[in-house]
Amino acid sequence: MIRxxxxxxxxxxxxxxxxILASDPSLDVVAEAGDGREAVDLAISHHPDVALLDIRxxxxxxxxxAAEIRRVAPGTAVVMLTTFGEDDYIARAIDVGAGGFLLKSGDPRELIAGIHAVAGGAAYLSPKVAQRVITQLAGGRMSKGSLARERVQVLTDREREVLALVGAGMSNAEIARELHLVEGxxxxxxxxxLTRLDVRNRVQAAIIAHDAGLVA
Incomplete structure (x- = not known):
């Protein structure tokens, strides 16, 4: 059960x-908040697996x-849900540690898929958001690529292999099966x-993996 x-x-x-969430029996809404401060308090008291937060x-x-929840309840993954798709919201959501970004105008199935993905340790961006991110990456691929390739040099071969699969959007369980390792x-x-690359979350690590050319 995902709380x-x-x-x-x-x-x-x-x-x-x-x-929408009630249509999936594996999802359970354990707390609701009407503002961001209440959301932080409830994250501390209820220890949910995922916090689904409106931006405004x-x-x-x-x-x-999101930033506060990631600080005081690091076991809680964060998914941002908004009607706004501006690039600055996307970048800021990733920067504060959100593992997912969904648009309220999207398909309800994306909401359920996104929660499952983030709860499983993967990152999830709605297709429209993913297209924006890809466009941004393509705009500065040459300079970003050189910097990213330098950054991944601090990783071992196995860590680069894991990073490539993170970049491909795999969860920890999927990576474990792919590399014949235990999930732990x-x-x-x-x-x-994440520590070696000095990034906050898997989304940022995945972007570096793409920039460095680790993902086909």
Whole structure:
């Protein structure tokens, strides 16, 4: 069972999202918040697996709440949910440690798929968001590529192999099966990779993997 904290300042939006999530028996909304500060408090008290946060909320916006949750409840993954698709929101969401970014206008199946992916240790961007990120990467691929290739030189061969699979969007369990390792070992590798690359989350690590040419 994946335990979810749902935060949105509009009660009707929360009800709609809750109804979508209820269609999957493996998902359980254990707490709801109407603002970012309440979301942080509930993350501390309920220890959800995933915090699903709207970006625009009173008292503390979703980006601020995401950063705080990642700090005080590191076991809780964060998925940002918004009606806005501007590039600065995407970049800031990734920067504060969000593992997923979904648009409210997207297919409800994306919401369920995104929560499962992030809860499983993978990153998830809705197709529209992924296209924006790819476009941004393509714009500066040459300079970013050189820098990324330098950064991954600090990794061992096995760590680069794991990083490539992170870049391909695989979860820890999928990487473990691919490399014939136990999942705990993969988790340790991913943690070491994030530390060595000085990045906050798998999304940032995946971008480096793509820039460095590790992902076909």
């Amino acid at each position: 979810i904290l749902l935060a949105d300042d509009e009660a009707m939006i929360r009800a709609g999202i809750r109804a 909320m009173p008292r503390l916006d979703g980006l601020g709440a 070992t993969v988790k340790a590798y991913v943690s070491a990779i």
